Amino acid sequence: MKTFLDNLGEILLTALAVTVLRVAALYPALAAMLSGRAGLTGTVWAIAGCLFYLFAVIPARNFGYMRLRAFSLASPSAGKAGYGRLLASGAARLGRGLPWCVPVIFLMGLWYYGFYVMDFKNWYDGVLKPLGAIFGGSGVEGTAVLLLLILLSAAAAAAAWWLDMESDFRDMSLTDTRKERESRRVARNRFFSRRLKSAGINILLTLPSLVLWALILWQAYLKDIHFQFGMMNAATELARVLRNKGTPGTVLLRMGLVLFVVHVPLAALRKTRNAELITGILEGEDRTEA
Numbered sequence: 001m002k003t004f005l006d007n008l009g010e011i012l013l014t015a016l017a018v019t020v021l022r023v024a025a026l027y028p029a030l031a032a033m034l035s036g037r038a039g040l041t042g043t044v045w046a047i048a049g050c051l052f053y054l055f056a057v058i059p060a061r062n063f064g065y066m067r068l069r070a071f072s073l074a075s076p077s078a079g080k081a082g083y084g085r086l087l088a089s090g091a092a093r094l095g096r097g098l099p100w101c102v103p104v105i106f107l108m109g110l111w112y113y114g115f116y117v118m119d120f121k122n123w124y125d126g127v128l129k130p131l132g133a134i135f136g137g138s139g140v141e142g143t144a145v146l147l148l149l150i151l152l153s154a155a156a157a158a159a160a161w162w163l164d165m166e167s168d169f170r171d172m173s174l175t176d177t178r179k180e181r182e183s184r185r186v187a188r189n190r191f192f193s194r195r196l197k198s199a200g201i202n203i204l205l206t207l208p209s210l211v212l213w214a215l216i217l218w219q220a221y222l223k224d225i226h227f228q229f230g231m232m233n234a235a236t237e238l239a240r241v242l243r244n245k246g247t248p249g250t251v252l253l254r255m256g257l258v259l260f261v262v263h264v265p266l267a268a269l270r271k272t273r274n275a276e277l278i279t280g281i282l283e284g285e286d287r288t289e290a
Contacts, residue, residue: 004272007071014064015268021060025053058090059083065168068275081172089172093164100160104153111146162199163188169278184282191281198277202270209263213255220251
């Protein structure tokens with residue numbers, strides 16, 4: 001916390017800048033999808049957003065992590081690395097984590113296509129019923145199984161990304177060798193219980209923004225859905241509401257306010273805690289606080 005308060009201005013400005021870059025990269029494709037205009041336009045925006053994310057967001061993100069590393073070490077010179085190093089380190093990190101994200105991306109895309117684009121009867125008869133039949137049920141069970149698969153694959157992707165967190169706070173001015181990656185793995189295993197405790201606290205810091213976003217989405221889409229008539233009826237109603245209403249500007253505005261007013265400051269605090277913990281581990285210090 002001391003590191004966060006002592007460098008509050010720069011930490012918050014950096015977190016805000018990176019968030020703005022992320023929104024710029026992801027918003028056009030998401031807006032096309034949520035408005036029901038996904039197709040060629042959405043695909044073009046998605047490709048452009050991915051390239052922008054790779055060449056702009058990832059280096060900016062790693063610059064912020066290097067600054068946090070410098071603050072944690074109380075050494076201004078510890079946070080310097082050129083654009084090429086920041087990009088290469090981020091691309092390598094992404095390459096290690098992306099395979100774990102493929103299942104959840106595919107399943108969420110399938111969910112979106114089925115409930116948002118495809119004719120619901122064909123989706124129900126062609127996908128949900130056969131999936132439910134595998135487990136001795138029908139479309140209701142198929143919906144539950146698909147949702148469970150999405151949650152499990154998301155948890156696996158998050159865990160894989162979290163396990164490689166030491167890569168975010170290494171000295172990126174140096175080439176990352178196999179020996180150094182092995183050294184980080186050993187350090188991670190040695191201090192796993194401390195990392196797990198810190199992750200629990202970070203989850204609590206994430207909850208306020210998640211709860212507020214959930215309330216906004218509930219108010220916009222779910223409050224008039226009749227769940228008492230069964231999950232399949234609720235899913236049909238939700239698909240109809242999404243197709244008819246799209247994503248109102250007021251919903252995006254409220255979610256954006258939560259993002260910048262609540263999520264960004266708490267995320268900056270979480271990243272600072274991570275930097276203190278991981279820097280201490282990699283530098284061989286026996287710190288008791290993250």
